[in-house]
Amino acid sequence: MAIAGQGITIIGGGIGGLTLALALRAKGAEVRVLEQADAIREVGAGIQVSPNGFAVLNALGLGDAFAKISVTGQAVSLRDYKAGREVTRLDLTGLPDPQSYRFVHRADLIELLATSVREAGVTLRLLQKAETVVPGPRPRVELANGDHVEDDLIIGADGLHSVLRPVLNGVAAPFFTGQVAWRAVVPNLMGHPPEARVHMGPGRHVVSYPLRGGEAVNLVAVEERRDWQAEGWSHIGDPAQLRAAFADFGGMVPEMLHAADRPGVWGLFRHNVARHWFGENVALLGDAAHPTLPFMAQGAVMAMEDAWVLADRLDRAEDVAQGLADYQNTRRDRVVKVVETANGNAWKYHLSNPLMRSAAHLGLGMMGRLAPGKMLSQFDWIYKHDVTAAR
Ligand SMILES: Cc1cc2nc3c(=O)[nH]c(=O)nc-3n(C[C@H](O)[C@H](O)[C@H](O)COP(=O)(O)OP(=O)(O)OC[C@H]3O[C@@H](n4cnc5c(N)ncnc54)[C@H](O)[C@@H]3O)c2cc1C
Numbered sequence: 226m227a228i229a230g231q232g233i234t235i236i237g238g239g240i241g242g243l244t245l246a247l248a249l250r251a252k253g254a255e256v257r258v259l260e261q262a263d264a265i266r267e268v269g270a271g272i273q274v275s276p277n278g279f280a281v282l283n284a285l286g287l288g289d290a291f292a293k294i295s296v297t298g299q300a301v302s303l304r305d306y307k308a309g310r311e312v313t314r315l316d317l318t319g320l321p322d323p324q325s326y327r328f329v330h331r332a333d334l335i336e337l338l339a340t341s342v343r344e345a346g347v348t349l350r351l352l353q354k355a356e357t358v359v360p361g362p363r364p365r366v367e368l369a370n371g372d373h374v375e376d377d378l379i380i381g382a383d384g385l386h387s388v389l390r391p392v393l394n395g396v397a398a399p400f401f402t403g404q405v406a407w408r409a410v411v412p413n414l415m416g417h418p419p420e421a422r423v424h425m426g427p428g429r430h431v432v433s434y435p436l437r438g439g440e441a442v443n444l445v446a447v448e449e450r451r452d453w454q455a456e457g458w459s460h461i462g463d464p465a466q467l468r469a470a471f472a473d474f475g476g477m478v479p480e481m482l483h484a485a486d487r488p489g490v491w492g493l494f495r496h497n498v499a500r501h502w503f504g505e506n507v508a509l510l511g512d513a514a515h516p517t518l519p520f521m522a523q524g525a526v527m528a529m530e531d532a533w534v535l536a537d538r539l540d541r542a543e544d545v546a547q548g549l550a551d552y553q554n555t556r557r558d559r560v561v562k563v564v565e566t567a568n569g570n571a572w573k574y575h576l577s578n579p580l581m582r583s584a585a586h587l588g589l590g591m592m593g594r595l596a597p598g599k600m601l602s603q604f605d606w607i608y609k610h611d612v613t614a615a616r
Pocket residue numbers: 236237238239240241242259260261262271272273274353354355356382383384385386387388406408445491510511512513517519522523524525526527528
């Protein structure tokens with residue numbers, strides 16, 4: 226079943242929805258995107274795009290444009306929190322393509338995707354908040370303004386509060402992990418090198434990396450806390466509280482925190498990966514199917530992989546039902562593994578017992594010195610997986 230000429234409506238103009246729009250349009254589908262906001266925009270924050278995500282952008286013809294708006298990540302440096310001393314280092318120049326691990330401002334990536342989507346002839350409709358989706362031979366989106374949209378196929382790329390997910394899976398309550406993430410972009414006045422730095426302290430860690438040609442630095446500071454914030458980026462935290470929570474961190478951290486005048490703060494919740502990713506002529510994609518904790522930096526990248534695979538499987542299948550089943554079968558196990566790995570990562574950064582922390586850091590340091598290649602190859606299953614390779 227080639228999808229050329231099929232009408233496909235995507236709910237959500239985020240990284241997942243726009244990547245899907247491009248991938249479907251490249252196969253000739255008639256695509257429209259319904260976005261609830263009054264503009265296609267993103268929160269002021271960075272993301273890391275690992276080689277498996279870069280592969281998707283490349284295959285969609287955006288490789289060069291994306292390289293221009295992003296910074297090449299040369300290493301991931303794990304550091305002790307107090308003096309900022311390096312414990313070990315994951316050398317990303319050892320990747321098959323050393324230019325393929327990138328740091329980008331979300332707003333720059335979304336602008337690139339939105340421009341490409343418009344140029345490709347996709348209809349972008351703003352201020353279209355979906356209220357629910359009715360699967361069926363001719364599926365329907367009910368909109369908050371009282372209108373509805375029918376199409377051949379409807380995809381929910383509407384993020385972690387998806388309206389389609391409960392239709393397919395029932396309502397599930399996520400649970401608070403006991404961690405909050407502070408996020409800010411600050412000027413790079415401290416000479417941050419082109420690497421991701423993970424500063425590991427008891428019950429807390431700070432991740433930083435440069436953006437926008439090295440002019441800015443993205444900062445994510447995670448702390449364990451009993452009280453919690455609702456999930457969402459609209460919360461602006463108190464910068465004094467942020468500085469106090471990480472006051473004993475050294476290295477570049479104090480300077481970065483000092484510059485964070487309007488930090489966003491976000492409670493980190495754990496969600497199960499949706500059991501059912503599709504119904505009759507409807508499917509979920511990205512965070513709508515599988516929100517993840519940020520500790521593997523793979524949420525947006527998984528949404529990009531989903532987008533490629535969904536367009537590909539629909540185009541190759543004999544009918545929509547088979548294409549959607551192939552999509553879920555191809556994606557679900559991989560995504561579950563990534564989400565579970567991210568769930569397991571926080572405690573490694575957050576060891577509170579100083580003896581255990583020293584021992585863990587010693588082990589990491591030795592591994593980095595004795596077997597530097599092994600440090601990187603443990604992530605081969607993520608980074609070397611190229612969903613576009615079997616085109
Ligand atoms: C602290 C932190 C750091 C992270 N770092 C990274 C990283 O380094 N690398 C990485 O790959 N990922 C990272 N992520 C994860 C990443 O941000 C998400 O996985 C990714 O944004 C998911 O994309 P999406 O398109 O599925 O959903 P979203 O980005 O949530 O987009 C959903 C879109 O749908 C729209 N929408 C929602 N509901 C409706 C509705 N009812 N009707 C119409 N439109 C609707 C929204 O307005 C939005 O535009 C991080 C996340 C956090 C919290």
